[in-house]
Amino acid sequence: MKNIRGIVFDLYGTLFDVHSVAAACDACHPGRGREISVMWRQKQLEYTWLRSLMADYVDFEQVTHDALVFASRQLQLPLDEAARAALCEEYLKIKPYPEVPEALARLQAMGLPLAILSNGSVNSIRSVVAASGLVLRFKHLISADDAQIFKPHGSVYMLAEQQLSCDRSELLFVSSNAWDASGARHFGYPVCWINRAGNAFDELGQSPDHVVQELDQLADWMAVQQIASRS
Numbered sequence: 001m002k003n004i005r006g007i008v009f010d011l012y013g014t015l016f017d018v019h020s021v022a023a024a025c026d027a028c029h030p031g032r033g034r035e036i037s038v039m040w041r042q043k044q045l046e047y048t049w050l051r052s053l054m055a056d057y058v059d060f061e062q063v064t065h066d067a068l069v070f071a072s073r074q075l076q077l078p079l080d081e082a083a084r085a086a087l088c089e090e091y092l093k094i095k096p097y098p099e100v101p102e103a104l105a106r107l108q109a110m111g112l113p114l115a116i117l118s119n120g121s122v123n124s125i126r127s128v129v130a131a132s133g134l135v136l137r138f139k140h141l142i143s144a145d146d147a148q149i150f151k152p153h154g155s156v157y158m159l160a161e162q163q164l165s166c167d168r169s170e171l172l173f174v175s176s177n178a179w180d181a182s183g184a185r186h187f188g189y190p191v192c193w194i195n196r197a198g199n200a201f202d203e204l205g206q207s208p209d210h211v212v213q214e215l216d217q218l219a220d221w222m223a224v225q226q227i228a229s230r231s
Contacts, residue, residue, distance in 0.1 A: 010175035011118035020095040043067035048150035059121040092127035103215040104137040115140035117160045152183025178202040
């Protein structure tokens with residue numbers, strides 16, 4: 001991968017920890033916060049896939065709200081509308097993983113344009129990135145809203161190719177979600193999978209080009225790649 005001209009990141013679970021909302025969930029139902037967060041996230045993902053198959057698009061904030069309603073009912077942990085609104089607001093302020101700010105700074109210093117391509121709405125992406133203070137690290141914040149369907153549909157991956165004016169073979173796609181990494185690889189991006197939890201990769205006929213445990217390891221690897229490309 002000596003011809004990489006830009007890096008495209010997934011947002012949720014890749015750069016930002018979706019379970020940083022667990023503390024707020026725990027404040028609503030002490031001792032159950034992580035359980036709520038896990039089911040909330042799983043249902044959120046399922047709803048993006050199901051709505052894509054149903055051709056019934058709503059934005060990510062609506063999906064997030066609906067998934068929380070389901071999780072609350074399924075776990076029999078009541079949340080009134082004010083509590084649901086407060087937790088959904090927390091989702092707009094999820095925290096980056098600890099190594100992310102410095103790793104992004106290193107990657108940006110290499111002269112590579114950095115972009116986010118997310119199922120998040122335009123508002124949710126901007127809110128999360130702004131709350132973290134990382135806005136200046138990214139040249140593009142790209143939302144599935146522009147395709148009116150969610151990843152892993154190819155039309156969403158195409159948005160980054162169009163926005164960065166590069167062929168897909170020249171853009172490194174980075175995700176910690178194996179289903180997303182598989183979708184991007186199927187589309188034609190070279191892919192780095194961030195395997196934070198030591199999981200097996202999904203059996204979808206694809207394999208990542210590179211695997212790291214955290215984002216700083218990607219920065220290390222890219223530095224080596226740049227040296228190799230100049231030699």
